[in-house]
Each structure stands twice: as C-alpha cells, then as structure tokens.
Amino acid sequence: MGGELNAFTTKEKICFHASVLDVHFHKASDLLVDISFHSTFPEKELEKEKKVILEEISMYLDSADDAIQDDFESLIFPNHPMGKNLLGTTETIHSFSSQHFFDFIERNVATNRIVFSSVGTMDADMAMEIVRKKLEAIPKKETRLHRNAVFNLKPTRSTVEKPIQQAHFMMGNLAPSIHHRDKYSLMLLNNILGGPASNSLLYLALREKYGYVYSLESNYNAFTDIGIVQIYFATEKRQIQKCLSVIEKEMCKVDKLMTKKGKLEAYKEQIKGQLAMSEENNQAYALMMARSLLDLGLVEDIETIFKEVECTTAEKLIDLRQQYFNPSNMTSLAFVPN
Template identity: 35%
Template structure:
C-alpha cells in the first residue's frame, strides 16, 4: 500500500495549513481552533460551545441569512462542533467554491457581531439542548462520569455548560473569550481539494493574516490527584445505567495503540466484541453495552458502559470484571490477536475512505499532538502490537483498585405500558 500525499505548511502568524490532494468533485474545508471547554473559567462554563452556536448570527459583512446561504446557495454544507479541547468549523463544497468556504470561515471567526437579541434566543436553544441530554441517561451518565473522574478540573466540566452559566452570558463575555483565544497561532486550516499547497497558502494569507486580536499566552493545567470513586444516584428510569472506567493514556503515549486495539476487541462497534458476545448474546443481560477510549492532549479516559434492568446490573458487572481479568492475566492467542488486528485495521481503513473523516482526523492530530499518523502509519502501528503490549495496557488501565463506578439506579416505578 502506497502512503498518501499530505502537504503541510505554516504562515508567519502561526496558522497551520494542511492539504490532502483530492480530485473528486467534492472538496472539504475544516478550520480547527485550539480552544474548547477545558479552557473556560468556572463562570464561563459552556461559553466555547455558546460561541460556536452564535458565530453564524451575522458579521460586519453579512446578516445571519447570508452567512448560512453563502455555501448553501451553491449546494454546500456548513457545520461546527465544540469539544473539550477544540472548536471546529467544517464544510463540504464543490471544488470551485473552496475559496468561498475559506473566506466565510475567516469572516465568522474575526467579524461576527453577536447581536444581543440573537444571543438571548440561542441561550434558550442551548438550555433545551441541555435538557435533551438530561432526558437521555446513556448520554448524561457519560458526562457525569467525566465530571466525577476529573473532579475539580476544567476538563471534567460539561461542554454545554449549565443552565445557570449559559443564561448569564452576554456579548462582552463572548468578545472577551474570543479575544483571549481566537488567534491564528491557535488555528489550523485543512483542505481536501484539487489545488496546490501554494494556492491554499494564498487563500490563508488573504483571509487570515490580519487577525484583529493579538496572540495571548496559552497554557493548560494538567489534571492530577485522581481518586477512584463509587457512586450510586437514584433516577426515575426503567433501567439501571452504569459506567466503570479509569484514567488512560494521552494521545502521545507509546501504549495508546495497544489500548485502542484492546478497547476495540473488548467492546468496540462490532457485534463480535467480547462484551457483546458474552454479556448480551450469551447471558442476555443487556441490550446496550460498549467500551471506549478517549485520548486528550495530556490525559485520557477508558470506560465501559451498559444499561440493564434493576436486578441484573450486579451480575453484568461481574461478567465485565471477569472479561477484564482475562485481558490482564491471559494473553490473546496468536490467532485471536491476528483477528483483532485485522478487524481494527479494516474498520479504520473503511472510515478513512471518507476524505472528510481523514482530513478532520489528521487536522486534529497535528493541532494537538504535533504529528500526523497517516492511514499507512496507523495500520503499521496496529500490526506491530504484541501480546505483551496488550497485557501491559490491561494491567495498568483496568486495574480494579483504580477503576471508578457510576450507577444511575432506577427507582421503583410502574411497569411501562405495552
């Protein structure tokens, strides 16, 4: 397999530029900002996400409708998201409109006006979004688990914020946060398109050179003092919901790939994952069960989630612990390890068929980790995982003494109607 072309550059103001050549009719443009919810002060909790919502409410050059219509009028798609560590704007357009997307991104980042009436409306939208997560226990328990795991640290706070903090935001708060964080030295422009790196550089120089805010000092306090916990919260649900987990490797750690492989084998998306086969197919204890591994810049999170009826959650936990102990104590056989590798490699390769997926993955890696693992690099890293690597990761990350547990326990209530 030949490695792909990945072009990189950086402007004098620190803006990173990434180009993946793409001759298909559709191009993709992504702008990453190295700022997320972990960069907020306690009183600002939720403001990074709030700003992402309100960037499209009008600029000094365009009204809100014209912002939205700028790409939609040529069949393009515009969207954005906020995470713990980044804000991302992304668009899909036909190849001739790449420059239009780049210009629009610069306009909303540097020239948004944030009308007070629009801010007030968006507060209601986001408080409704918060309620929608509260109505979904499988979503809420993950947010609550991270909050307890990273107790007292910004990375544990909910990305959406709270109703209390969101309702207090005003235009001054928004502008202050933007001036502190929205500088090209904290940005990465990524393009998948049929144009040269020189052309992308020209577009970036044209629209991102004259940033209205000076660069500010930027640092993130590392999390420390993890204390494992066990917590049960009564909820008016029909099911018990449970998360068990621990701190895990950051995105630069040498054992991140063995842990990712272990996680996929244990509770990944395939129906043949160990947890699905044993907990669901063999015992019938649960409908939903999965494991996950989230790597951040300086920490990480490993978890197992399941939902089950009130009387079965302890039995389910016992089966999960048995599977974790097997991973700690018994290396996978040569054939098992080979099959686990082929499955994980295939899933990653299929996902990488999407130019958008690949562009966003590479952009995020370069933004946060300072390197890019191409598809070939990633497949090679998986191929080189040894049995001992898996055992070491399992021993360290699934150590029972270090695992935390959060349970949403269902209160007694009437049976649901059929």
C-alpha cells in the same frame, strides 16, 4: 450552496466545518473565516441562542445515556476544567453577554493555535492559495495556555436514582494522553474489549451470550495531557451486578486470550481495517488532520499508525489491561430507576 455548514465543541477544541462542492469552496472558506475571526455576537441573537442551548441541556438531561457521560466526567475529573459540562448550566447560560465571548476570544483565539484543513478533489496548491489570501490580513497572535494536571485519582462509586426505566452504568479510569507511546496499544485493547465491532469480547458476552444488554460500548479518549477509558452499558436494575461480574471475567479473559496463536494478529488486522475505512470519509479525514496538526504538530500517516499497532505485543496488552481496565480501581457511576 447546498452541502453542510456546522460547528461543534469538544473538551479542548472548537471546530467550524463545511462540506460543499468544489465550485463553492471560495464561499465556504469565506464563511468559515468570517465566523472564526469576525463574529459580532449581537445581543438579540444571543438571547435567541440561549433559549436553544437551554433546550439542548433539557434534552440531554432527559437522555440518561447522554447525561451519565457528563456526570461521570465530573467524577473522574473532580474540581477540574475537564470535568465541566460543555453545555454549561442554566445559571451560566443566563449570565452570558456579548462581552463574555469577546473576552474568551481575546484569551484563547490565536493564529498559532488555529488550523485550516481541507479534503477533496480540488488541487491542494489552489486551495492553499485561496485560503492564504483570505487569512493573510488576519493579525498574527500567539498564546501559550497551561492547564493544571490531572493526577492521583481515587476510585469512587456513585449511584443516583432517576425517573427512568433502565439502569445506566459507566465505569472508567484515567489513561495515557495523545502524546504517550502506549496510545495505539491501548486503542487496540479497547477495540478488543468493547469497540464498535460486534465481535468485541464484552458485546459477545453481555449481549449475544447472556442477553443482559442492548446498548454497550467501550471508549478510549486521548487528550493533550491526559486520557480516559470508559465502559458503558444499559440494563435492568436487577442485572447490574450480573453485568459487572461478566465484565470482570471478560477482562481477565484478555490476559489468556492474547497468548493464543493467531488471536492478536486477527485483532490487529481488524483495527487496521477500521482505521483504513475511516479515511474514506472526507469530513472525518479533514478533522483528523486538523486535530493531529494541533496536538502533534504533524499529520500521522496511516502506515505509521499500522506499524505502531503491529509492534504491540501480548505482554503489552496484558499490562495495559491490568493497569487501566482493572475493575477494582475504576471509578463508576450508576443511574438507577427510582
């Protein structure tokens, strides 16, 4: 068929996805349905896949910028499922048998929690009919799962020595969930501070002005019942405190910058452009629709999101900055060369 067939796991979801020509839609949807509902997990294949996952774990442990993400989440979500490493551990990987997967499917896979999403040139009604015929034989099953809430985070500071050349640093805080009314305002604030554009405040200061870092990013990830904001950078060990001083200064600068005429409007236009461009990618758009349906029960159209962004005030951004991007109450983790 050509194209691509792949899968990934996040903290809350499992996704199987395919990108193919329309002429292969039948076969691709057959494969996705078969994987989702009729996997057999033969022990021989399972043993081979265990070796692959163990190699993946080793690869991540060798990559400090990946490893710090997982270790940081265990700090900010202590003793909670959200703090567990998605890849597992060497011990858990070795312990798995086929029955573990069948039990997991029995507990978690239900028809009320599965979405089939498709984007392309094929007529939507035709695609729907094809998929409906493949899914109508699947027995209906509903589950309602509950996860213990995350709250009362006490900021912690941790430093770990590793056999690396650069120091890697991550700091963050708990933040609003995907259902919170402030999520789009916080998304805008994160974009201003350290989003993907090269004119973000932290990028301009840490990389362009002082040359302290090469790699820098800021993220806001909203889950169904909690969210997290993070700032990550890599630098020389001796420059960590310099970077932190610059970050604190730039965060405070937001409070004054938002009151300058035209600044907030320019940042709003920038993020609107980024959101519009993201919808040009069919695969990303299909995944966005699926997530939105699962989490919110609807697909938020881009004009609605634009309106939420437009309604964000300078006062709101200042309040969110002081609440979530205040260095004094953020958890931090540093990997430093030993």
